[in-house]
Amino acid sequence: MINVGIVGGTGYTGVELLRLLAKHPKVRIKAITSRSEAGMHVAELFTNLRGHIDLKFSDPADAKLNKCDIVFFATPNGIAMQQAESLLKAGVKVIDLAADFRIRDVAEWEKWYGMQHACPDLVAEAVYGLPEINREQVKKACLIANPGCYPTAVQLGFLPLIEAGVIDMNHLIADVKSGVSGAGRKAEVHTLHAEASDNFKAYGVPGHRHLPEIKQGLSNVAKRPVGLTFVPHLVPMIRGIHATLYARLTSQIDLQALYEKRYLNEAFVDVLPAGKHPETRSVRGSNICRIAVHQPQNSDTVVILSVTDNLVKGAAGQAIQNMNIMFGLSETLGIDQVPLLP
Amino acid sequence: MINVGIVGGTGYTGVELLRLLAKHPKVRIKAITSRSEAGMHVAELFTNLRGHIDLKFSDPADAKLNKCDIVFFATPNGIAMQQAESLLKAGVKVIDLAADFRIRDVAEWEKWYGMQHACPDLVAEAVYGLPEINREQVKKACLIANPGCYPTAVQLGFLPLIEAGVIDMNHLIADVKSGVSGAGRKAEVHTLHAEASDNFKAYGVPGHRHLPEIKQGLSNVAKRPVGLTFVPHLVPMIRGIHATLYARLTSQIDLQALYEKRYLNEAFVDVLPAGKHPETRSVRGSNICRIAVHQPQNSDTVVILSVTDNLVKGAAGQAIQNMNIMFGLSETLGIDQVPLLP
């Protein structure tokens, strides 16, 4: 059994880790920490866990995380970078679900995240945990930078086109839509039900923190810089990301075959039959990314539709997928739930 | 392995049976029938099932249901009563998720359902599949009338009070609220998103088909007729039932202890700590009924709050719970999912 610790379990990625790990056959949850809620039963905060998790939030000071085999950070940005080093030295593997280790260029990270990085050395060591690209590195990793929700859906959507070298890399467009849980379980006016429901808007068009992460990922694959316009939107739904991706084709190719072949052996990427449109509910609660590829009106513009559950493949599920790989388990263990529909 | 057949798998109870049975460790789904969709892949209609169910809808004529160990009817009212008899004769157990066998008084049934009953004889033989009341009969049953969604939440809520004999049985009130999936996957104007969202209304106040079912169930426990006012409402959400129940106390009793004791050994009924309020999302996708009991302002009116997922404990999950009991399996096998929250 793998002894697991979770730091910062009061947000949506925290409860989602608990939902999934509670049924994982090879995991024992040893501790979940929260400074603010220490002493409270986890199931009192998250009533869905009643009868499934019999654990209290513990104070970080008491949690003995360095006795764990692996620790997940489900914390705000800027926390994992302060604690990862000592855990790694104690031989504990670390997966950060926040952004502390996602961007290689530390100066770039500091610009977008507005703080000084506490351990730049570790950034180079961290593996970007998108298994469909970095599976081999993940196997050997001690420190995983778990990808952001938007970057997961966008990169999996563009990946086959970039690997095939058939699109103009200077003018990619990612028009992406997210459910409100992507904003986290923070008390804020703009994500109140009375503000966000029956409404739709773009936000962060001048610049969003996931932009450099996506560009870095796509550039790594392309082995050259890419140009990307990234426009996120807020959808009045709880879970789900829908990326609508646009690129200019530079040579003809059988797009459907390209995608099907690329993802043939990927358990968590599902390429839909030609002509179909994925919907976010078709992956609700699951670790699947479903993708469709279109070339409307036979123009030279390709349109990719890519959907995920932002809390699963976009966060907690992908973290567990990485854990499974790191510990040599079946990659789908504990995360092969059937999506909940309707 | 139990060989399972499903008749009429194109509605919400059908897809929910498939979602749950796909992961049930003792079940093999042999056939799912649909006259209208025969030949279509199940996963084409319900995209959440892609990768989990590799089965086509088959024409009822070709389905060889009498080779199954058990057949679920996820059909409109009036279908199971025409086909159950021949299956039973072939030694196949039958669970009807519709209403054909729920009401003992056939004339009463015919009045509320507006059709003639095709096999009144079987009505007497059928066991009303609310395990928390009828577990022993379910064990031996060949034909189960799976309870309605409202009746499940209401009966489980009132049950301890009635068994204890501490309330006025002539004036029960059940003010019940349901998500829209309770209306089924039928094309109708009043359940369109543009009609039903951002809206709330009561319906069927003069009379709803679940009224006689609830009254029958409560009267059986009370061993006398009961008086009940039942008001259903439509909530702009997909899944979930919330029953708010009112009764006049005729003697003082420790209500919290009463409920906790009654449901101590029930895996699927969760009595919340005193003072709490259950919410429907705390059972989303799960077979749990969560109950809270209140006596506001110390008046003689007791208020019970009872929530379920109408498609699980109110339909498909309860049907599988009955199947587990009928086949001597652990009652929770395959239906102990953690609810999906948020």
Next chain:
Amino acid sequence: MINVGIVGGTGYTGVELLRLLAKHPKVRIKAITSRSEAGMHVAELFTNLRGHIDLKFSDPADAKLNKCDIVFFATPNGIAMQQAESLLKAGVKVIDLAADFRIRDVAEWEKWYGMQHACPDLVAEAVYGLPEINREQVKKACLIANPGCYPTAVQLGFLPLIEAGVIDMNHLIADVKSGVSGAGRKAEVHTLHAEASDNFKAYGVPGHRHLPEIKQGLSNVAKRPVGLTFVPHLVPMIRGIHATLYARLTSQIDLQALYEKRYLNEAFVDVLPAGKHPETRSVRGSNICRIAVHQPQNSDTVVILSVTDNLVKGAAGQAIQNMNIMFGLSETLGIDQVPLLP
């Protein structure tokens, strides 16, 4: 023209006052105050007002409210009681949309609202602004306690029965459901879209601040104390209140005729034809209360369904209705919008 001031215009009752007053033919909005947003254009905070309101939030100190003819307090509880006296002395009429002057029994008020009352003397002077009951007093009032949203829907629903003296007054039940805007525009976790949508729950069952207000109102009409069980619920919608009211009939009466007669001359109460069910969207954005009366299965339990828009008839619209009456205008002036459906 009536010169109007608004204190505390950054919440939902504030923006709703602005939406309605912007088009009121006899009103000039002189000032809207907000300590936190002073200097900001109103239309920057509430983008629906762009092009309709050309006004900045002003600091309360600079607002010259005592030059207004009337001031609306759209503030949290406890503010109006500190400022009303000086305005009244300056000859300014005051309408408080919060609860400061609603409860006659000051000790009772202090118990429920958890603070000391700053001007108990004014409480006796204030008129409870439910025009359908107190129209004559409103005409002469200088200080209006504008009713709460739940109390408006519940009192209008019960009123004809109580006036007629045909129900058991000791055991009234009000099962009431509210859209999320009723909780105000405050950053709180439990009203986030990701928490409150696709969900339903009761809250405050042990005791809610609107309970004493409703009991006081019904007792005044009944001229005796009433017994009431009041259970509020949160509906995943923005606007709307649906009260489902239950009472035991003590004598037979033509209920439909009773209601139609009582509200025949009321512009803002609409009694539906027999057998109908009102829905909240049928009053969205309007000052109407729609009511239906049922006696299901001919039992002795009467069921009243009463719907309002909590921000209009339950707050800003009713406040303007009171203003119209106080200034001798047509009662419907500026508040006869057609509800927005769908």
Next chain:
Amino acid sequence: MINVGIVGGTGYTGVELLRLLAKHPKVRIKAITSRSEAGMHVAELFTNLRGHIDLKFSDPADAKLNKCDIVFFATPNGIAMQQAESLLKAGVKVIDLAADFRIRDVAEWEKWYGMQHACPDLVAEAVYGLPEINREQVKKACLIANPGCYPTAVQLGFLPLIEAGVIDMNHLIADVKSGVSGAGRKAEVHTLHAEASDNFKAYGVPGHRHLPEIKQGLSNVAKRPVGLTFVPHLVPMIRGIHATLYARLTSQIDLQALYEKRYLNEAFVDVLPAGKHPETRSVRGSNICRIAVHQPQNSDTVVILSVTDNLVKGAAGQAIQNMNIMFGLSETLGIDQVPLLP
């Protein structure tokens, strides 16, 4: 007073015409027809109209539409083209809210709409009723083709860029999102609340009927053919369209000034300050189109955000705007409602 007739008043554009015309100071609604609902009170079908519209649906045969000054067709595609000619001959002006007269190229229309056109001659005569482009022609028109909802939001968004000639016209992208009311008040499975809420998807990517309409409109302005990729999406909200538009800049220009200048005198187009993001609820129930223009990261890709209420500026409100222009009234008469927020 203008005597108005409405053909086909049982859909969402019908009820929206009624909501707006009921308060229009220069309109008298003479007849509203519906074959299926003839004899029913309009307010029985659309309960928001109770107390505002005292009219029954009449059979088309009895409606005496040729006595009206103007007739609106709020019918499915293919109806107006059969009835417009005789009305026009009787001197009645006609506004078709469906698509019968929108596409100049009749063969193209027949291809996309799958039927033969009944009166190709009238197509040439019809004026495309987008007043911000065609105001002068609308003034003199007898027959108006009222634009589609998507085309209105997209054309108003692209218009200044095209007129200025500063973008690559061969590769426009319109990623557009619509509320569910855009699908109409038809009983269909895919727009049920249980299917469409808490969900997001693209549809019609291979080809949507609004594509040729948008291309025709943009080409007319550009005076050359344009290349457009148009991807519509379904948002779980009732009303609202959000168009996110992408174009490649071919020369530098002050984009903010361009837009502000172009729409300076347009009552129904609101250009937001630089850096802002419009949201659909900021126009809910109103005839406004709000637009923001961005050039993220100073790349050569311009991003335009354009929002409307699909039932108002995208249908009924724009039709009344056209009527006002045709009859020499103030363009905003009867359609200057403040949007409903929250």
